[in-house]
Amino acid sequence: MHHLRSTSAVVRFRFAALLWLVICLLAPVAAGLLVQSVLADNFGLTLAGAGLAVVGVGLFIAQWAAGARTDCPLCWTPVLAPKACMKHRRAKTFLGSHRLRVALAILFQNQFRCPYCNESTALELPNSLHRPPNRWAQLD
Numbered sequence: 001m002h003h004l005r006s007t008s009a010v011v012r013f014r015f016a017a018l019l020w021l022v023i024c025l026l027a028p029v030a031a032g033l034l035v036q037s038v039l040a041d042n043f044g045l046t047l048a049g050a051g052l053a054v055v056g057v058g059l060f061i062a063q064w065a066a067g068a069r070t071d072c073p074l075c076w077t078p079v080l081a082p083k084a085c086m087k088h089r090r091a092k093t094f095l096g097s098h099r100l101r102v103a104l105a106i107l108f109q110n111q112f113r114c115p116y117c118n119e120s121t122a123l124e125l126p127n128s129l130h131r132p133p134n135r136w137a138q139l140d
């Protein structure tokens with residue numbers, strides 16, 4: 001199992017995964033509100049649906065920026081960004097989405113399996129990076 005190299009990378013992976021999960025939940029709600037508002041001819045629902053859609057677009061841009069720097073430590077392909085690269089033949093999906101499966105695994109299992117190289121990565125630092133800050137002082 002591979003590991004990420006820094007604490008900031010772990011935070012970046014979790015942030016991008018959380019944004020992608022919120023977008024996946026927000027998009028159907030906004031679309032449903034807009035369709036319901038058209039069917040019910042309710043201007044208040046139209047405003048709510050349009051507001052959620054605008055928030056969703058903003059979150060999508062933020063996720064696009066954060067997801068571009070979520071590189072797999074083995075193959076260096078961003079796992080939470082849209083890529084047209086070929087996926088591994090054994091890569092699994094969740095509801096037809098590789099990115100949603102990776103996001104859910106990051107948030108709930110603290111690890112993910114890269115859809116491009118099919119290697120698993122833990123969202124924790126390797127043991128070699130857990131050194132005390134003043135280890136040279138302990139040698140004296």
Ligand SMILES: [Zn+2]
Pocket residue numbers: 072073074075076077114115116117118119
């Ligand atoms: Zn990979």
